Amino acid sequence: MLWSNDFLLSTAMTQPVMAHTIAIMSFTVQQSTGSKAAQYDELIAQARSLLSDETDRIANAANFSALVYHTLPDLNWSGFYFFDGVELVVGPFQGKPACVRIALGKGVCGTAAQTRLTQVVQDVHAFPGHIACDSASQSEVVVPLVAKDGSLAGVWDVDSPSVGRFDADDAKGMEALCQVFMELAWEPRASA
Numbered sequence: 001m002l003w004s005n006d007f008l009l010s011t012a013m014t015q016p017v018m019a020h021t022i023a024i025m026s027f028t029v030q031q032s033t034g035s036k037a038a039q040y041d042e043l044i045a046q047a048r049s050l051l052s053d054e055t056d057r058i059a060n061a062a063n064f065s066a067l068v069y070h071t072l073p074d075l076n077w078s079g080f081y082f083f084d085g086v087e088l089v090v091g092p093f094q095g096k097p098a099c100v101r102i103a104l105g106k107g108v109c110g111t112a113a114q115t116r117l118t119q120v121v122q123d124v125h126a127f128p129g130h131i132a133c134d135s136a137s138q139s140e141v142v143v144p145l146v147a148k149d150g151s152l153a154g155v156w157d158v159d160s161p162s163v164g165r166f167d168a169d170d171a172k173g174m175e176a177l178c179q180v181f182m183e184l185a186w187e188p189r190a191s192a
Helices: 036-051 057-071 107-115 168-186
Strands: 008-017 020-028 077-083 088-095 119-121 139-146 152-160
Touching: 036 057, 036 168, 057 077, 057 088, 057 168, 077 107, 088 107, 088 152, 107 119, 107 139, 107 152, 119 168, 139 168, 152 168
Parallel strands: none
Antiparallel strands: 008 020, 077 088, 077 152, 119 139, 139 152
16 A cells, blocks of 8 residues: 555534534545655655644654554554653554563664664564564564654654565655654644
8 A cells, every 4th residue: 555645634624512623634545656765755745744733742643653554555563662761661553552661772662762773674583682562573664763952752663564574765764754753743843
């Protein structure tokens, strides 16, 4: 499954409910073709649209996880681990239930957090100390999330049931996606 230029993010309808207004949103992702770089460019544009009007970190992390999970092919997990000052703690994600806490330096996520380097693992069984949260995972890419002030916010983790699913193009695309997330969903925004 891929995505297209025909994505839609709009307020489809609002309905007054007591003293509140509920916005019902419609976001459609359609299939398309193109180079992997072009596909990531499209996904980045979709993420910008999805995150641009919301300021709640948890809501944005949940929607970001769902967007990637339901857009990119051959994934079995996508989500966040946020750093609580001591260890990584699972955040919003899509996929099977996950490991809740991961120490820095442990597994692929802990290594990415400790080194602050993106980890592309072609075969998780060949990664020393891999933590198997989902036994179906065969490859993984993890991007460290670093705030503007240099502090560790956490990591973005994406798994696939296929060996060799991720490559340098995926790392570059995921890093660009994470820059959008950090800019729009993590860093404080200036008041209008």
